[in-house]
Amino acid sequence: MLGSVYRAQLPDGKLAAVKKLDSRTAEKQKDREFIELVNNIDRIRHANVVELMGYCAEHGQRLLIYEYYSNGSLEGALHSDDEFKKKLSWNARIRMALGAAKALMFLHEVCQPPVIHRNFKSANVLLDDDLGAHVSDCGLASLISSRSASQLSAQLLTAYRYGAPEFESGIYTIQSDVYSFGVVMLELLTGRKSYDRTRNRGEHFLVTWAMPQLHDIDTLSKMVDPALNGEYSAKSLSNFADIISRCVQSEPKFRPQMSEVVQDLTGMIKRDRPSNESIGD
Template identity: 65%
Template sequence: MAPSPEKSPGKAANNPPATRKAPAPIPAIAETSFKTKKLVWIVGSGFLIFVALGVCFLMLCYFKRRPGNKSYKKHNMNAYERSLEKRTCSDSPFDAPNDEEKGKSDDEAPDELKVHVKRIYSSSECNNLYELNNTGWGSKLPPLQPAPPHQLPIIPGENLIINQAISTKSSERQIITNSIKVYSVASLQQYTNSFSHDNYIGEGTLGPVYKAELPDGKFLAVRKLNATACMGQNHEQFLQLASSISKIQHANIVKLMGYCAEYSQRLLVYEYCSSGTLHDSLHTDDKFQIKLSWDNRIQVSLGAARALEYLHEHCQPPIVHRNFRSANILLNDKLEVRVSDCGLGSLLSSGSVSQLSGRHLIANGYSAPEFEYGSYIMQSDVFSFGVVMLELLTGRKSYDSSRPLGEQFLVRWAVPQLHDIDALSSMVDPSLNGTYPKKSLSRFADIISSCIQHEPEFRPAMSEIVQDLLRMM
């Protein structure tokens, strides 16, 4: 029988209230699953750590074995040296080690590879070449000394290439000086006896010409450019003119030997031709002058034609002579032609010199019809060449004020008679005494007629004239 609440008050106070429930116990299955997962994580982590340690150990062993592989190092070094033995710059002052040194270095046991790096500069084939030179085994590597600035080794025998875009005036002078001989005023005064009258050769459009005798007995011709010719031309322009003339190289053109540019003087020094000018040979009564036969006249015409052909068709840019006349055709002791005043067109076409030379050509009968309108072209040279051939044919001057009015200008007098065989024979130079072939005379006249055509486009090129004259030889 249950006791009454009034009888056991202490028990009633100690017992929990009837509404609180005790926590439920954890099931055995859930506890087992948790322990299994924890064990799996521990085992997996340990395995990964073991694998990582193994990989590290293998890599450590690999790198420890690799530096000790002497055959591997030797093989790669030999292959690298063989690739360097192929030289890419000729005449290098740095030579590779010879075979004996290579043999010695292979027999020794290397601890460290010592390589010297040398920087070689070469402007002809390569700009930067690094040459590795094996210096032997067993010695310690000396410290590399830095090269001093701007002291690159110079390879002997190489050409200096100058960038024209950045070349200075001094370098331009040096180039010209190296290509042409430079004379001083004092030396030329000595060679010409102070430009005495006894050494005077003649007067040209640009100034007088004097004969100069060198200490070794050789002769030169010195042209003094007058103030009018040099007007408006500075020193650098004169040097450039001398340089351009020196590049004109032909067997039938007078060669420029040097120049002088001191004390405001401008002089050009040429080779000397001992037999004077064609004008003197044809129009001087001096008994010492060479008398030209018919064959000589054809030969002179051919030489002069070849000179103009070279100027017109082989020079780049083409050169117009602008002052072609018999006084500018020089002869040596073998009667070989040397045409003078080539390359001076820039002086002849400038300012007052152009007016002077133009009046001179017109007055002496060498000027082409278009020159009266201010035009002078390559075909104008062809016209002047035809006038020189007329001088060779007739022995007359291009202009002779001593003759009757209708015969003073050679071209005007000769043109109507060139195609008349009877009149042509009467035109021939009397000094030939009729010693010429009739057929050759007719061909010679045909060439003259084609050269002095009134319209420039109807005149032949100088190469055609050369071929026509060759067929007459």
């Protein structure tokens, strides 16, 4: 939505991801505004946030240079690579959700002023060599908000279906990020895309299809990604579905804070992990 991303090799041999902002966005930004944006992004430092390594603002170009992750995005892992998808065990998926939740909690509840992501989706959750989750595009909300609400509504609600219902009215808050996070959790649970018109009618939109089934253990078990081969506990599955259900509530006030989500996911891992395994930061 914001531009193209390229893989680049730096002089020291290290790989980087270079985001080239699209021409419309670049033309609207003055140099001072872009530098201010870079400075704001550079302040967002967390283990689960993709680190900004540098930038370029010359010859009319607007480039942002980020860490590179060879395992690509969660979207690619779930929907584009069947062999890689087999590596995504149930516990690995819970850990991915937890890592992304920690990133959003940091943005919403630690950063001052709070940072709204505004474009949270599985394509913006990148995976490291240990399948740890790192959220990209943090701090770019000002670029997104420069587009008209109607354009964004069409893209997010129809094409991706990550946007919360209130976004149709041009409203986007921290709680809208929580909704988008719930959609990504649904992708982790089902292995389905947030919007897939190749499926039967009534199953195109993941949230619409899944929500009525989240509280029935029999129907819930039928929704689970077949790639998991049934290797998960019913209790863990039920807890995961409960978090999703709260995140994708149609009314923003009924959605949890991300700190609550982090606490719940951490509790799930503590209950399921072997005694000699640590959760990490």
